[in-house]
Amino acid sequence: MxxxxxxxxxxxxxxxxxxxxxxxxxxxxxxxxxxxxERQALLRQLYEIVPxxxxxxxxxxxxxxxxxxxxxxxxxxxxxxxxxxxxxxxxVFEATVPDGYSGPIxxxxxxxxxxxxxxxxxxxxxxxxxxxxxxxxxxxxxxxGFTGKSLTxxxxxxxxVKKDGGDFDQFTxxxxxxxxxxxxxxxxxxxxxxxxxxxxxxxxDKAKTNP
Amino acid sequence: xxxxxxxxVNNGLWTNNQALVALLGLCPLLAxxxxxxxxxxxxxxxxxxxxxxxxxxxxxxxxxRPEVRLPVFVLIIASFVTAVELSMNAWFHDLYKILGIFxxxxxxxxxIIGRAxxxxxxxxxxxxxxxxxxxxxxxxxxxFTLGATRELIGQGTLxxxxxxxxxxxxxxxxxxxxxxxxxxxxxxxxxxxxxxxSLIAVKNWIDKSRKERVRKDIAVPGEEEAARAx
Numbered sequence: 101m102x103x104x105x106x107x108x109x110x111x112x113x114x115x116x117x118x119x120x121x122x123x124x125x126x127x128x129x130x131x132x133x134x135x136x137x138e139r140q141a142l143l144r145q146l147y148e149i150v151p152x153x154x155x156x157x158x159x160x161x162x163x164x165x166x167x168x169x170x171x172x173x174x175x176x177x178x179x180x181x182x183x184x185x186x187x188x189x190x191x192v193f194e195a196t197v198p199d200g201y202s203g204p205i206x207x208x209x210x211x212x213x214x215x216x217x218x219x220x221x222x223x224x225x226x227x228x229x230x231x232x233x234x235x236x237x238x239x240x241x242x243x244x245g246f247t248g249k250s251l252t253x254x255x256x257x258x259x260x261v262k263k264d265g266g267d268f269d270q271f272t273x274x275x276x277x278x279x280x281x282x283x284x285x286x287x288x289x290x291x292x293x294x295x296x297x298x299x300x301x302x303x304x305d306k307a308k309t310n311p
Numbered sequence: 312x313x314x315x316x317x318x319x320v321n322n323g324l325w326t327n328n329q330a331l332v333a334l335l336g337l338c339p340l341l342a343x344x345x346x347x348x349x350x351x352x353x354x355x356x357x358x359x360x361x362x363x364x365x366x367x368x369x370x371x372x373x374x375x376r377p378e379v380r381l382p383v384f385v386l387i388i389a390s391f392v393t394a395v396e397l398s399m400n401a402w403f404h405d406l407y408k409i410l411g412i413f414x415x416x417x418x419x420x421x422x423i424i425g426r427a428x429x430x431x432x433x434x435x436x437x438x439x440x441x442x443x444x445x446x447x448x449x450x451x452x453x454x455f456t457l458g459a460t461r462e463l464i465g466q467g468t469l470x471x472x473x474x475x476x477x478x479x480x481x482x483x484x485x486x487x488x489x490x491x492x493x494x495x496x497x498x499x500x501x502x503x504x505x506x507x508x509s510l511i512a513v514k515n516w517i518d519k520s521r522k523e524r525v526r527k528d529i530a531v532p533g534e535e536e537a538a539r540a541x
Contacts, residue, residue, distance in 0.1 A: 108378055111374070112382055112383060118390075127397055231495075
């Protein structure tokens with residue numbers, strides 16, 4: 101009887117070992133490629149926002165991790181810093197808008213050194229297909245309307261959708277989604293305005309300590 | 312007792328289709344069938360896992376004792392799914408990101424352990440492999456059809472995102488109906504249920520009309536004889 105149990109346990113153990121080996125070998129074979137894929141995918145996203153010719157550093161080399169829940173909507177957010185000629189030229193913020201129509205909307209917001217928007221992209225959302233999903237670049241040009249805007253253009257109290265007396269279009273049948281995105285982008289701009297020097301300094305320190 | 316190859320093919324593709332008859336694996340089926348390419352991607356991944364797991368289970372069917380066979384099957388399936396997931400992440404990164412959680416969830420697709428237990432553990436390796444392939448193709452075909460239908464009705468396109476799977480050349484494969492707004496319902500979850508329901512209805516209707524035709528074919532010579540006798 102106890103011999104039976106032992107044999108069964110042994111069989112299970114052997115298969116556990118074989119399975120783990122298979123997974124380990126695959127992981128070993130694909131690890132590098134997956135990392136590279138993720139890097140490339142992120143770079144593609146960043147360069148879609150920040151024009152390549154505005155950056156001459158490795159924008160992924162020293163990302164900053166900050167905790168600014170009120171401004172960026174996440175426990176921790178990553179900020180990518182772009183430089184040109186050893187001067188700050190662009191910052192790309194990860195931000196989450198908590199009040200989308202059906203859950204949070206994740207954004208990438210790129211700002212140049214003067215606080216002018218280089219571009220904004222929605223990277224994840226659960227908005228209604230056909231209505232709220234026009235915030236995606238693939239679905240409509242709406243998100244491109246942010247490019248070139250700043251806290252002075254339009255004025256701060258015009259950073260609203262038209263329905264609320266602001267300057268930004270809403271979509272037919274969907275006001276909540278664009279309202280949330282406009283607010284989210286505005287908060288990032290305000291945060292950049294207050295923190296840019298501190299953030300850039302942190303970046304320089306980081307770059308100096310591990311080049 | 313043993314099933315012929317012909318029967319295996321028939322069972323997998325039609326008679327015992329895992330999605331339309333056995334109604335297994337509905338969770339990924341309904342969730343990833345919003346476009347043709349998404350459906351095809353998950354269908355092919357599932358097929359690959361089915362072939363691998365069926366073959367392995369059949370190989371070891373005389374080695375493993377009955378009392379530990381289920382945990383061993385689960386181990387095998389889980390290992391293959393993880394391997395397939397890693398490979399997709401490495402070679403079809405964008406598609407992997409779209410299918411997301413549903414690739415690891417292939418583990419929970421009852422069709423796979425179902426075939427391991429009901430077929431592969433009792434049959435020879437070639438038969439088990441063929442069964443896995445056919446069951447997988449049957450499942451993938453339903454996913455693809457459902458995905459294509461929902462995509463076409465819902466957003467008026469076909470094969471959007473084909474480049475995620477077949478590379479940049481495929482970007483031009485997307486077919487688009489001009490000036491078509493799309494029926495939102497088809498893309499939303501209810502559309503998946505309605506679509507699958509319709510597919511099952513169509514299959515049953517085809518089966519029924521086939522059966523009636525067969526019955527008529529048999530009945531006709533009988534009638535002739537009866538006519539001659541009078």
